[in-house]
Amino acid sequence: MTDEHKARLLIVDDEEDMLEGLRRLLGYEMPHVAVDTASRPSQAVARVEQELYDVVLLDIRMPEMDGMEVLAALRRKDPWLTVVMMTAYGSIETAVEAIKKGAYDFVTKPFDRQALIRVLEKAMERNRLIRENLHLRRRAEGKPPFEQFVGQSAPMRSLYERIQAVARTDYAVLIRGESGTGKELVARAVHSLSRRGQRPLISINCPAIPEHLLESELFGHKKGAFTGADRDHRGIFEEAHSGTLFLDEIADIPVNVQTKLLRALQEGEIKPLGDVKARKVDVRILSSTNQDLEEKIRDRTFREDLFYRLNVVTIRTPALREIPEDIPLLATHFVRMACEELGVSVKRFSESALEALMGRDWPGNVRQLQNVVRQAVMFSPEDVIRAEDLRRLETGFGGNVGGGRKAAGGPGDGRVVPYKDAKERVVEEFTSRYVRDLLERTEGNVSRAAEMSGLTRAALQKIMRRYGIRSEDYRAFSNHSRA
Template identity: 40%
Template sequence: MKANIMVVDDERTIRDSVQMVLQEEGYTTEVAANGKEAIELLKERDFDIVITDLKMPEMDGISLVKHLQKQCPQTLIIIITAHGSLETAIEALRSGAYDYILKPFDFDDVLIKVKRIVKHKELLLENQALRAAVQEKYDFSKIVGQSEQMQEVFSLIRKVAKTKGNVLITGNSGTGKELVARAIHYNSERASKPFVAINCGAIVDTLMESEFFGHKKGSFTGAVRDKDGHFKMANGGTLFLDEIGDIPLHLQVKLLRAIEESEILPVGGTTPIKIDVRIIAATNRNLMEEVEAGRFRDDLYYRLNVVGIRLPSLNERREDIPLLVQHFIEKYNRQLNTNVRNTDNETMRILMNYNWKGGIRELENVIERALILCESDYITKKDLPPNMISEEFTPDIPDRLKDAIAQFERSHITKILKRTGNNKEEAAKLLDISLSSLYRKIDELTIKPSSSI
């Protein structure tokens, strides 16, 4: 970037010579004879850098620094001072100046300091842009879904994001657990701090403690230097523990202690390290069954499950499939430089009736493949994987999406009720919904007992 710079000095020779040197380097430069003139210029335009003398009539450099800190916090300041005024320069630095130049100064030194500030500004702007992009990407409103189940998830995200409580996210593979974890983090007070994700199932048991808590040099074979663990890397932010059910019992004890005491002890270390980390854990297992089987500690389970969020499978939220399809079409149109508009009706019916064992990931894969193969404005069934076309498909499904979804749900729930002998508790478990949700569906879809047995 070529910065806009203001030079403020009551000595005309100094301000004009500095202006000339900066302009020769391509910087846009304005000059002011004192602090008051500088403030008037600041009302007209923004400046990236202000280079100001300390000793000036009417308004000195210290007063200008304080004004800039309040009114123009994005502007960085370089102080010009004589050797005898070094203490005043230190006061200016404490007031918010970024750097200082001693008189008599070397113009090369001025350019070096300006270039350093410009680089610093570029990094600041880049970080702000990246943070804004990440926050926008993981804003919960970007999670696709209008179904009742997803609206309940959104409501929980809004509530838990405002708190510091630990969260346990459960759901099948491919339901978007990490996306929800990031949405919670980036909508919380910790958004500017690190979000560190770790897949517990991908770490060898013998290295898991080191990965979590770090280690000291020489603590084990191969520990050639000190290493920070994920807890320390996430300090001040959020640690996302994916597949938490894969953590071995001996490490669960240490994880529980780290959560309860807010401190960790690196492998081979003797001094505990205080940490401030919010834990969001996720699993596709039934942790209560793991607890009952003795494979997961109940005290750790309750520490993690302060707030539980269950993500519905794609088969449970079929009304969201058209939205997700459109979302993935738009995404891969950008990536593949294609211009597909949507699917035709027959293809959408196939997608609506398919058994999505792989969840949203499988749907995304199908749409990406379809866009690569598609030769028209609309995805047709020939663009789908052969196994999807070969599966049984009912051609008399209504065209209206709402009617099609209702017909499928009525047929599927009726089939499950018949299989369980109209045992609604068992049917609810097979459908992976609550008993109250099943009763509500039976009422909404007018499923009669006689049609269920």
């Protein structure tokens, strides 16, 4: 192992013989560690300022500067530094003082060789965990709070301001808005900006969990509480303790679970299924819905008292039709994302294409716009995506790409197509068109088409068989075109 890949240890002691003895001992016993030495406190402080050390082994008695002073100076240079103190004066009072001032551990002279190695190995591991967590935290903190939001319109600026104001409190927040308007992004922003930002954010999609399992998922259960409960299970309330719980699509929670959720919010405690004891929890609640909760209260399918518990503060996410001036910014942002996802050269929209996007209806909001942009990047042959490329996409997909109202409602005669059927139809049309376009581009070369699409050859052939697509048809087409 080269020195650049080794952990780094700095030994600080004013006795040269001690330094040399420890350097040899630890170099032999810990070959995975690069050992440096410093005989003066000022030299140690300078080294820590210039280099990143995993552990410092520091003598507590030195003439130039007291070891406690050196400890403080080192931690000012690197607050996350792991320091082990060593001394011939092994009193408990000295050990406690050193640890109170930030030392990780304490060893006494003369050393027990194996005890010293164990302490240093534990210190190395502790340092590794701290540095990893610090790195992750800095990566998260280095991102602007609204990095994933795009838009500078007045409604979006108002949204940013409201998120920041709400984040400073611990109130329950109800996030309301149409599907595809970024309600989950709002929840994540509120959490990350709050005092709980370094604690867990646990999300649960309420309609995705069967009713008979939802209570167990929320509150947990004891072994034997019901058939199949073969072990204790911690609910998401406990998982989110000291953090934030995001209940997505809260309107779909059954009334019987609403009652137990209300009790948990009122009492600040939960009782797992099959348990006789309640457990205290400290959780901030964020919830979201795209439904009319007031109407559901009138229909007695949503508890009014729960509504007021959840709706201490409301945040509304604007629909895309309310912020048309942000569509060029969004489309440009999604183009960059799609190009990265697909591994293609950077593309951009022409002015006419952006105007076309701004002039459309978007019932699926930002999520629908992103899907259209992905398709435009995928199927547009040039680096500039033009309005005619968007029209060609509409033609290829039966007019449903781009968000006319027919896409949500059905064939155009006012009849509402069931969601599952409409989704299957769009997916089939997309898949068929995608594969045909691939084969046109590769002149029927299935291997090359599979490579371009990221599919295996076998998977692509399976799709072709399903839709009755033959590669030879595209080879013939290409030969005919060249003729």
